[in-house]
Amino acid sequence: MSDISLPCRSDNLSDALKKLKLTAADSTVDSLEGCLDCLLQALAQNNTETSEKILESGILRLFPNLLTSQSSCTAKVANIVADVAKNEFMRSPCVDAGLVPPLVQLLNFDDQEVLLQTGRALGNICYDSHEGRRAVEEAGGAQIINDHIKSLCSITTPANQKLMTVFCGMLMNYSNDDDDDILQTQLISMGVIPTLVKLLGIHCVNAALTEMCLVAFGNLAELESSKEQFASTNVAEVLVQIFKKQTEHEKKEMIFEVLAPLAENDIIKIQLVEAGLVELLLQIVEATENSDKDEDVAQLKTASDLLVLLLLGDESMQKLFDGGKGSIFQVVLSWLPSNNHQLQLAGALSIANFARNDGNCIHMVDNGIVTKLLDLLDRHVEDGNVTVQHAALSALRNLAIPVVNKAKMLSAGVAEEVLKFLKSEMPPVQFKLLGTLRMLIDAQADAAEQLGKNVKLVERLVEWCEAKDHAGVMGESNRLLSALIRHSKSKDVIRVIVQSGGVKHLVTMATSEHVIMQNEALVALGLIAALELGTAEKDLENAKLVQVLHRLLSDERSAPEIKYNSMVLICAVMGSEPLHKEVMTLAFMDVVAKLRSHENKTVAQQASLTEQRLAVES
Numbered sequence: 001m002s003d004i005s006l007p008c009r010s011d012n013l014s015d016a017l018k019k020l021k022l023t024a025a026d027s028t029v030d031s032l033e034g035c036l037d038c039l040l041q042a043l044a045q046n047n048t049e050t051s052e053k054i055l056e057s058g059i060l061r062l063f064p065n066l067l068t069s070q071s072s073c074t075a076k077v078a079n080i081v082a083d084v085a086k087n088e089f090m091r092s093p094c095v096d097a098g099l100v101p102p103l104v105q106l107l108n109f110d111d112q113e114v115l116l117q118t119g120r121a122l123g124n125i126c127y128d129s130h131e132g133r134r135a136v137e138e139a140g141g142a143q144i145i146n147d148h149i150k151s152l153c154s155i156t157t158p159a160n161q162k163l164m165t166v167f168c169g170m171l172m173n174y175s176n177d178d179d180d181d182i183l184q185t186q187l188i189s190m191g192v193i194p195t196l197v198k199l200l201g202i203h204c205v206n207a208a209l210t211e212m213c214l215v216a217f218g219n220l221a222e223l224e225s226s227k228e229q230f231a232s233t234n235v236a237e238v239l240v241q242i243f244k245k246q247t248e249h250e251k252k253e254m255i256f257e258v259l260a261p262l263a264e265n266d267i268i269k270i271q272l273v274e275a276g277l278v279e280l281l282l283q284i285v286e287a288t289e290n291s292d293k294d295e296d297v298a299q300l301k302t303a304s305d306l307l308v309l310l311l312l313g314d315e316s317m318q319k320l321f322d323g324g325k326g327s328i329f330q331v332v333l334s335w336l337p338s339n340n341h342q343l344q345l346a347g348a349l350s351i352a353n354f355a356r357n358d359g360n361c362i363h364m365v366d367n368g369i370v371t372k373l374l375d376l377l378d379r380h381v382e383d384g385n386v387t388v389q390h391a392a393l394s395a396l397r398n399l400a401i402p403v404v405n406k407a408k409m410l411s412a413g414v415a416e417e418v419l420k421f422l423k424s425e426m427p428p429v430q431f432k433l434l435g436t437l438r439m440l441i442d443a444q445a446d447a448a449e450q451l452g453k454n455v456k457l458v459e460r461l462v463e464w465c466e467a468k469d470h471a472g473v474m475g476e477s478n479r480l481l482s483a484l485i486r487h488s489k490s491k492d493v494i495r496v497i498v499q500s501g502g503v504k505h506l507v508t509m510a511t512s513e514h515v516i517m518q519n520e521a522l523v524a525l526g527l528i529a530a531l532e533l534g535t536a537e538k539d540l541e542n543a544k545l546v547q548v549l550h551r552l553l554s555d556e557r558s559a560p561e562i563k564y565n566s567m568v569l570i571c572a573v574m575g576s577e578p579l580h581k582e583v584m585t586l587a588f589m590d591v592v593a594k595l596r597s598h599e600n601k602t603v604a605q606q607a608s609l610t611e612q613r614l615a616v617e618s
Contacts, residue, residue: 013042013050017057032066036076043083051084060097067102070109078106078117085124085132094125095135104139107148116163119145123170133174133183142174142183146192153199161206164199168212171196175219184219188226192216197233204242211251217258227265235262236271243280249295252284256302263306269313273320278328281307285331289340297342304346311353321354324363329354336372341385344376348391355398365405370396370412381420386429389421393432400439410447415440422460427470434464434476441487452484452493458500465505478509479517482524494532503528503539510548515559518552522565529572537576545573546582553591560600567592567603567610574617589614 016038042050054060066077081099084090094100099121106118122141125132136142145167152160171192175184187193200213217235220226239255239262246252259277262268272278284303288296307328311317320326328350335347351369355361377392396418400409414436421433441448451457464477481502484493497503506528509521525545528536552558552566570588573579592614595607 013038013053016042017053017059020059021057021062032071032073033076036073036080039080040076040083043080047083048087051087051090054080054084055090055093060093060099064098064102067099067106074106075111075113075117078103078114078121082117082120082124085121085127088128091125091127091129091132095129095131100125100132100135100141101139104136104141104144107141107144112159112163115148116166119163119166119170123166123173126170126173128173128176130177130179133177136174137183137186142171142187142192143190145170146187146190146195149199150195153195153202156202161203161209164203165206165209165212168196168199168209168216172212172216172219175216177219181223184223185225188220188223188229191229193220193226193229193235194233197230197235197238200242201234201238204238204245210242211254214254214258218254218261221258221261227262227268230262231265231267231271236268236275236277240272240275240277240280243277249299252299253302256306259306260302260309263309266313266315269310269316270319273310273316278307278310278320282328282331285343289338289343300340301342304342308346308349308353311350314356317353317356318360321360324360324367333369333372336376341388344388345385345391348373348376348388348395352391352395352398355395355401358402361399361402361405365399365402365408370399370409370414373399374413374417377417377420386426389424389426390428390432393418393421393429393436397432397436397439400436403443406440406442406444406447410440410444415447415451419454419457422457427467427473430464430467431470431472431476434461434473434480438476438480438483441483443487445488445490448484448487449490449493452488452490453496455496455500458484458496458502462500462502462505465502475512475514475517478505478512479520482506482509482520485524485527486520489527489531491531494528495535498528498532498536498539501539503536504543507540507543507545507548510552515562518559518562519565522562522569526565526569526572529569529575533573533576537578540573540576541578541582545569546579546586550586550588550591553588553595560598560603563595563598563603564600564606567595567606571610571613574613580617583614584618589618 016035020032020035020039039050039054063077063081067074067081081094081103085094103118103121103125106114107122109115122136122145126136149164149167149171152164171187175187177183196213196216200210203209217230221230239259243252243255243259246255259272263272281303284299285307288300288303291297291300311320320328322329332347332350332354335343336351338344338347351364351373355364373392373395377389380389380392396409396414399405400414418433418436418440421429424430424433437451441451458481461477461481464473465481467473467477481497485497503525506521506524510518510525512518512521525540529540549566549570552562553570558566570583570592574583589611592607592610596604596611598604598607
């Protein structure tokens with residue numbers, strides 16, 4: 001068998017594979033070496049073809065023994081596994097041949113080259129292979145890799161940086177499983193996030209290592225449980241420092257992909273603001289706003305979207321608003337008149353986010369924000385950008401919430417501008433339009449009457465009350481119909497709503513699952529019955545109002561205010577002969593009598609009054 005120890009020639013792969021089978025059985029280290037070198041040379045020349053021949057030869061099943069028996073050949077065997085596992089078709093055979101457990105065991109050794117090749121092999125087996133990742137998980141590979149990184153991360157020698165890059169790459173591939181977050185959750189539980197953040201902070205000048213860490217972060221950052229761990233580290237500071245040094249578009253995009261999910265966490269938002277991310281984002285906006293290059297357009301969108309996201313946190317938003325003196329607030333104002341739709345959108349969304357507390361809203365309205373938003377909206381009336389329309393209307397709706405702002409905004413012509421969008425067929429725009437008008441007329445009788453007498457508006461509301469595919473639009477339309485009556489208390493408004501067919505929708509609204517909507521409907525119906533019963537009588541009868549009220553009073557789950565307003569309404573409709581007849585037909589007396597002992601005093605008192613009225617009318 002002396003020929004077995006002859007070195008395998010790279011141009012004769014079949015011969016090399018046969019010899020390797022015999023040599024592996026003979027397990028002579030010297031004789032193995034040449035055959036392994038031969039395979040490595042062949043893989044370097046034509047990886048795919050060589051891998052196919054290795055698979056066909058069946059020698060993979062010999063590799064567990066070669067990996068288990070520690071020798072000077074161990075690193076080369078692991079190197080061959082790493083090279084063949086670059087091919088997708090080889091990953092499952094590597095798992096099936098039982099290579100993963102012995103590879104994981106090799107991670108317990110100190111030899112740098114063995115660790116390097118083993119890390120490569122496991123990383124490649126995990127790449128885009130659920131089966132490979134599972135095998136590594138069962139063998140406990142991720143924990144050992146994490147422990148290695150933790151103990152070696154402070155060493156900055158080139159050899160160690162290379163090893164850390166390979167280990168990070170393995171974790172990157174291991175955590176990249178979109179279909180199953182179990183492995184990602186396990187990595188988070190074993191504390192991989194603080195380890196990688198520390199590693200990245202120390203080795204941030206190493207481009208390859210940085211890239212591996214960032215992709216691994218991206219794989220983990222979507223999980224809610226990861227955000228708490230990230231928040232307990234200095235990840236914000238580290239990412240902002242790395243971002244500052246990047247000049248390549250692709251590298252910036254990679255960091256953006258980590259920042260976006262992390263910035264959903266309110267604690268990380270404030271950390272990013274304090275680390276100076278906002279200033280960097282504003283620099284990107286300034287550098288790209290007038291460019292039409294694809295990559296600049298993409299960067300502008302990503303940077304401005306991230307700025308808007310940072311404003312969603314209450315603390316970060318207030319810090320950036322800074323009483324209206326914040327630099328970002330001043331810049332955002334300049335975006336509204338811009339000709340760039342992305343900046344217009346980001347500007348309007350930012351104002352909507354700043355307008356999340358009364359103090360900010362009052363300050364902004366007093367300093368002329370409304371005119372800027374109306375000018376922006378006016379540019380988007382005809383064939384406008386729907387996202388900009390939606391954002392500007394969102395901002396106006398929020399600004400209209402403080403009582404002191406309503407009259408000022410009405411005087412500025414907000415209602416008239418908003419009404420220009422009545423013809424919109426886009427549900428998001430319809431929804432915000434309705435919300436803005438409803439906020440504006442709250443306790444503003446004149447405005448409510450003026451809008452309530454607008455037949456086109458009321459007819460559109462009645463139409464939208466039937467938008468069953470868009471629950472938000474349907475709900476807001478009902479609420480605005482009710483608000484027009486409640487705030488105007490106007491007979492003219494009621495007549496327009498009755499003539500437009502709005503009564504049946506208010507009766508339906510009284511059966512809503514939301515108490516606030518039920519109550520708004522009952523109060524509006526009470527005003528209709530008190531002010532224009534004759535006009536609405538037929539519609540109330542057709543909408544089966546009396547039966548609805550009977551159900552509300554009989555239902556033990558009805559809130560006290562619902563019971564109270566239902567009884568007020570019963571008394572109010574008694575002036576109508578057909579409705580009176582319906583009340584007498586149903587057993588209202590029994591239901592109302594029970595309510596006299598209701599725990600809520602107001603309900604009990606109204607029950608007594610209603611019972612007396614029913615007795616008199618019977």
